Structures are given as structure tokens and as C-alpha cells.
Amino acid sequence: MDSSGGTNPSSPSSLDSPGDQARFRQVLGNFPTSVVAITTTMPDGRPETMIVGSFTSVSLEPPLVAFLADRSSRTFPKIREAGRYCVNALASDQEILCRSMATRGADRFDGIPWQPSPLGNPVLDGVVAWVDCELEKVVEIGDHHLAVGRVRALRAESAKTPLLFFRGGYGDYFSSASLVLDRLVGW
Template sequence: MGGSTAQEVGRRFRDVLGHFPTSVVAITTTGPAGRPEGMVVGSFTSVSLDPPLVSFLADRSSGTLPKITAAGRFCANALAADQEPLSRRLAARGTDRFEDVSWTASAAGNPVLDGVVAWVDCRIEDVVTIGDHDLVVGRVRELRAASAKTPLLFFKGGYGDYFSTTSLLIDQLVGW
């Protein structure tokens, strides 16, 4: 990328990385007085089976990140294809993100959003600064596959419901 300006490098980085599809996950927690807090990420992934760890990456400028780390716990909610409006709401700035959003509390008190595909409830195990993001590692405390809906996906800067099963790989993956 020699000869390019920092702006051009940044644009190309965003453009090419946008070609890698991601699932849309709402990270939720509660603040003082049980107020629900949360943000949308495309960076949620499983990390380790033993011990059971998952993670997501949050921009260090995020206003929600310190609320999550202060709580020391979060729930990762995999949004369903019919939840694009919910994703837009939970990624918006300057609004009450949880107004009219239905949820119930996990055993640890994190918001589990109604109608999601699956959710994983965690205690924060570690926070590692990497570049301009913090990697938040969670130890899984409770988890559920909550519905048979298809997932909400994000690809090339847009939302979509592109997933359809073409073959089942799960048998091949056992013992992988």
C-alpha cells in the first residue's frame, strides 16, 4: 500500500474487510439501577472450548465499552434476520437504545433480547488493548440456542439475510 495516503489506506481497509461477512451481535449489560446498556458488534467470536471463552472487539472510543467493563459481565445476543430495526436502534448514537426493546434478565442480570437466534452470557475474563480496539474476553456462564430463525448478517456495508443451508458440515467437523 506504498504511496497511498493514510485516508486511502483506511478506505481500502474498510472496503476489503467489508467483504468478509459477519454475524450481527448485540452485546448487552446493565448499568447502575439495572438500566440496560448495549452496543452492536460484528466482531463476536468463540475463543476457547476449555475453558469456555468468547470475545468481541470494541472501539476504544466507544461510550458503551466502559459500562460493560464496569459491570464485569455481558450477554452476546445473535440477532435474527427479522431484527434489522433492532440492530439499527442498538447501534444508534444519542438515543435511548432500549426504549420499546423487550428483554428478560439472565441469571447474572444481563439483558437477553426477545427473538434472538442464540445468546451467550459471560463474566469478563480479560480486556486486552489491541491497536485502537479493546478485545473483551468473556468466560461463558450460561448459553442457549433460542430459536430456529436465520441470522442477521452484515456484508459490504449492508444488512442481509443471505444464509441458506447447502450442506451440513457438522459431522465432518467432529474430531476436527
């Protein structure tokens, strides 16, 4: 509380009162995340996808990555059943693709060009990079599943900047002198 008895929005608060979920989302929205499409194919060859903003590397030895899937997801059980998936790092110019792939009930691959990964998962055209995985472990955490994958193949596809999610919106907010330096010295 501030000196007037009200809550100061810039002061720290606990998460024990009603309305905490909205505050939690508002504050954590200040942490930018990359946007990825998790893709797989079903036994009948039909591609499936889900959009997530929670992809991360986990381990170098063995090579592991992870993402979080909401427990209410209708697509995650299909990915789990397939036992393999490809993480497609969407490029900053793929917001429309992202939004169409996030739409429930639609044919998310209608008119979307892709190639099969070494494991047979869709690699979307125009992505920044992709990582092909076998599902290693699923852990239930809160209202999400943590899906850990063993990396089997990966590739950086383009020098485009990634699509980011920040403060409730999509964009290309990444601007860094280190990117310019990297291109100049060839790192």
C-alpha cells in the same frame, strides 16, 4: 500498478500509502460477519447495549468468547465496569432493532422486550442465541479493545437465520444446503 501505470483494483497492495484505510474497509467488507448486541445492566438496573460485528469463540476449555469494541465507544466502559455481559445473536428479521440499538444518544431499550439472563444481563426477545459471560480480560489492540469473556450460560433460542453484515449492508445472505441436511438428519 497495471501496464498503463495505474493501480489495478483487483491486484494485491500494501497498506503503506494514503487512502489505505478506505481500501482496507472495502476489501474486508467482503468478509460477512454476524451482528450481535452486547448487553449489560448497570448497578441502578438500567440496561445498556452496543452493536458489534466481531464476535467469536476463543476456547472450549475454559469456555471463552470475545468481541472487539472501538476505543471511542461510550458504552464499552459501562460494560467493562459491570464486569459481565450477554452476547445476543440478532436474527435476520431484527435489522430495525439493530439500527435503533446502534443510535447514539437514544434510549436504546425503549419499547424493546427482554428478559434477564442468569447473570442479570438483558436477553433480547427474538434472538437466534445468547451467551452470558463474565468479563475475563481486556486487551488494547490498535484502535480497539479485545474483550474476552468466560461463558457462564448460553442457549440457542430459535431456528431463525442470523443477521449478517456484508459489503456495507445488513441482510440474511445465508443459504446453505447443510442447513437443510442438518434439519433432515437432526444434527
